[in-house]
Amino acid sequence: MTGPREQFRPADHPSDHFLLTTVVGSYPKPKWHDRARELFEDEGSDFGEAEWEESKDDASRLITHEHERCGIDVVCDGEMRRNEMVEYFAHRIDGYEFNGRVKVWGHNYFDKPSVADEVEYGKQWLVEEFEFTDEVAKRPVKVPITGPYTLANWSFNEVYDSEEELAYELADLVNEEIEALVDAGARYIQIDEPALATTPDDHAIVGECLERIVDGVSASAARGGSSDLSDGVPDDVRLGLHVCYGDYSRIYPEILDYPVHEYDLELANGNYEQLDVFKDHEFTKDFAMGVLDAHTAEVESVEEIKENILKGLEVVPPERLTVSPDCGVKLLPRDIARGKMENMVTAAREVEEELDAGEIEVVADSGAEASADD
């Protein structure tokens, strides 16, 4: 194990084997932080910009440390500064405007933005979030960023001739942001493309978006040139792609050609019914597998999670398996989310010990094409 993955192994890691544990991104917001937002948005209150900034900093620090206390190897701040995965970015990109809420289902609404002018990079997206989190964290930090295809697909397009054209324009902006993140020191970036699961026929468009995203990413931050697959991305930068709630047989194995190191996929929700999809064709990249259901308010037992982790070892060897929840967990009660994280880490550490002791037979062939970082 070398390159982008090994740098995330904690110095005091107790086992020879290392199953990288991480999160997908969002985490339940503390109640006081929700209240702070309400006050900030209430024009009649004297809760101003400075107080709101302080609330975001406090929440970010708290949740980063909560992840660390759970023992997670690569943490993030639970997206405490973000409201929603498209809205947050649309507010920062010139060319977007907001007209009001639209229905998703039932009485669940989304402030779906409109692209009303050509999109341009506006104010910074995530660099400040990363820098703050990185400063307060003792562990390495992952940065989740909504991908251009999802930003395009979940917006009204008033300007561009096609959604594809809009997605490519947005990909160039994401490229700019990732370059800034890498310059700022980010070494683990996850591109979230949930819209791919709903329109699987567009996997080639997503592929082209990713090529644009990695193109020329920061030579200034590069140490030792670029890797083969992620042209332009420094060798010590790990790129992941998160996709969830879809029919993976319609995008796999095609997605293996994308210029990323890792695929983070939701599978616990469907009780691993789709696992065979990834066994029919050799999984040639790193596999970040969902071992927790993000939408059940019950904490899975350590035993249950260990069984789930073993399913991942049917697809890839331990040095290419990442252990994470299915998706962002922001809709769960906070104590449930914390319980899930704790059990997830305990399960991973126990499986590592059993691997060290030779008690677990690894089904997946480690002789497959090595990780993108090798």
Place this chain on the structure above:
Amino acid sequence: MPEIVATTPGLFPLPDRAKDELSDLKGHQKTDLISGDEGGEITAAYERAREEVVDVQVDTGLDRISEGQLRWDDMLAHPLAVHENVETRGIVRYYDNNNFYREPVVTDELTTGGDVAVELDAAAELVDSGLQAALPGPYSLADLATDEHYGDEAEFVDAVTDFLVCEVEQFPDVETLFLLEPSLAENPPEDGEDERASEGIDAIASAIDAEVVAHTYWGPIPEKTYAHLMDADVDAIGFDLVSDHEKNVYNVQEYGTKDSVALGVVDGQNTRVESPETIRDRVDWFETRTNTVYDTVYATTNTETFYLPVNKFEDKIQSLANAAKLETPETDQ
């Protein structure tokens, strides 16, 4: 010169205040969605919202006034979702959109309903003239549902048709009925099914004394399906010119159409607002390309409008209403 009738297929966005009020009253989970026997407070909230959308339409000058179908949490699956012999199960994707509805599973006989008629009765109190009803067409409604009772596809579509016939028989007087059939384009019927789809539409049209429009959207429907649809005794067939104008024109050139036509000339799924002139250009273009002067052209959004934020929905129906009142251009005819 045809009469241009500005209208919509219905299924409006809830007014923003009603979004908040009803989510507080009903909740956010799938078990909280409309049941058909909701209580007084919820009913009262919907009545206020209905009055609001009727007023908006009247103010803009639309020629047909929709009830708005604001209660239809499950979109076109609604008439079945509230039926006593239908179970609503998981949340499933609504066509190719990022919207979801509860899967309606028919577990026993589809007896007479009447939910939609009650809504129209309430709307009739608010509308002096031009009330328009909307229903899913039988093919689309069957396509959105799962059958665990009839066991035979043909029998199931026939049962859904009978259910819809009973529904329209209870309607108050309406000027127009839009039968929405997106599944004819999205999941086209196979041989035999296409004829049955047309017969179902015909049966519903025959059961009501109103102008009936069989409206298709999200693409052209296959030629053979279209040829069968022409056998249904409806007043107009609706075409989505936003998603594909050329192939829809081809169907009309090849097989003809009814004396009246409905044209989806405004995008129900994009916030870019079409000007009245653009709308008229699109209507004129269709007439020119099909070389026909129609008795009535229903100018409408191509799809339902619940995809839109409220301000853009209102702008779009205003544009439609204004387009119908524009002076006829004297050139290019």
